[in-house]
Amino acid sequence: MLSRIRILAGKSTRFLYRRLPLPLPVRWRIKSFLYRHLGPFLKNSANYRQWLIQTGAIRSKPAQSLDWATAQSPPMLNVGPENPASSKNPPDPVADPVRLIAFYLPQYHPIPENDRWWGKGFTEWTNVTKATPNFAGHYQPRLPADLGFYDLRVPEVRDEQAALARQYGIHGFCYYYYWFAGKRLLHRPLDEVAQSGHPDFPFCVCWANENWSRRWDGLHADILIAQQHSDEDDLNFIQSLEPALRDRRYIRVNNRPLLLVYRASLLPDPSRTAAIWRRYCHEAGLGEIYLAAVQSFGADDDPRGFGFDAAVEFPPHAMAVLAERPTRMLNPAFQGMFYDYVATAEVFMNRPPTPYPFFRTAMPSWDNTARRQDAGEIFLNATPECYERWLRRLVELTRGSRTGPERLVFINAWNEWAEGNYLEPDRQFGHRYLEATRDALGR
Secondary structure (H helix, E strand, C coil): CHHHHHHHHHHHHHHHHHCCCCCHHHHHHHHHHHHHHHHHHCCCCHHHHHHHHHHCCCCCCCCCCCCCCCCCCCCCCCCCCCCCCCCCCCCCCCCCCCEEEEEECCCCCCCHHHHHHHCCCCCHHHHHCCCCCCECCCCCCCCECCCCCCCCCCHHHHHHHHHHHHHCCEEEEEEEEEEECCEEECCHHHHHHHHHCCCCCCEEEEECCCCEECCCCCCCCCEEECCCCCHHHHHHHHHHCHHHHHCCCECEECCEEEEEECCHHHCCCHHHHHHHHHHHHHHCCCCCCEEEEEECCCCCCCHHHHCCCEEEECCCCCCCCECCCCCCECCCCCCCEEEEHHHHHHHHHCCCCCCCCEEEEECCCCEHHHCCCCCCEEEECCCHHHHHHHHHHHHHHHHHHCCHHHCEEEECCCEEHHHCEECCCECCCECHHHHHHHHHCCC
16 A cells, blocks of 8 residues: 555656746756655655666666777667567568658748747847857857758758768658647748658658747746647647658658657647547548657656557656766856766666667757856767767667667757757767767668
């Protein structure tokens, strides 16, 4: 009985914590305060142990030496019972290659709403170019190289992005899709890709189903445009995607169109929404769809429990490892957080198997100073070599645990420039992150 009470209390606490209308640094401090004072009662909790690893109180079991630049492919983790790789019939990496899918941000062309909210001509580049260093050696601003300050209304830009991605082993893009009760934003690039047939490059969609707020954090303060959920809206949403889902380039898993939802937990009734989508797709002749819930903001529930097929990992959410503040700060007003990229990658790589289908994700780097100059979240020690090590491990794990069309690995992201999280060439690293991506595939 006491055990059941603890489990129920833990689930309730996690539910409330994930919905606190507070920035991530504040929520982290609340969590740390509770764990420090309630540790004896939580010693058997997986989340508590994860927090101990993140704060450095204990060490996670290292996969190998942290000399990431010279280490060879790491040993395989044990594969969960849900996806065993038979030793008698080992997976064939040639016949079933791992498909890399990079999250793709369409925020690089002006729209009337952004003109009204942020000023005439606003795009993601507006913030990128304003960033300044917060400490000595801080790489800001981050400026593009080969593709320049592009405008996604230009089809040649989209063609060049696809050619560059294909050259370095990326299988396709996952476009963020912004839908607010029938109102779409930043949809022009995806619409034109679907309508024109160019570039001839695979793609899928992730519904970024948060409210848009002035803080860029998806919380409820200063809302610019909000979600309004209903059965009718669920139906209209999937109808709006029908042209893309029918496209021959659309990414499929076992011949089922792949649709991601960024925060499925925000849906009032995810199971009902999933059922509406599935019924419509069947009736429209699209067949069965493959629904994946992104594990953002600490969401780690079994997606099958609310009608989804799989989950997609989303670093750095939930498991970032804190780092010490740089000694030579240049911005006395900075109140943000610092994290260690290498230690965070180690934690993500050593996650235990899940009892449900789970697609892994690697992150090139993260520094959202461009969006939040004085309150950003910055990952120190990120390099192309460390990223390659992380991605290589996920590729090997995926080859050993999944077969056929289910061999997917995601990358967060292709072009999140204001979050310092991108593969596109910049003025400091050039093509090194792209080269690391290609090399991590081992071919």
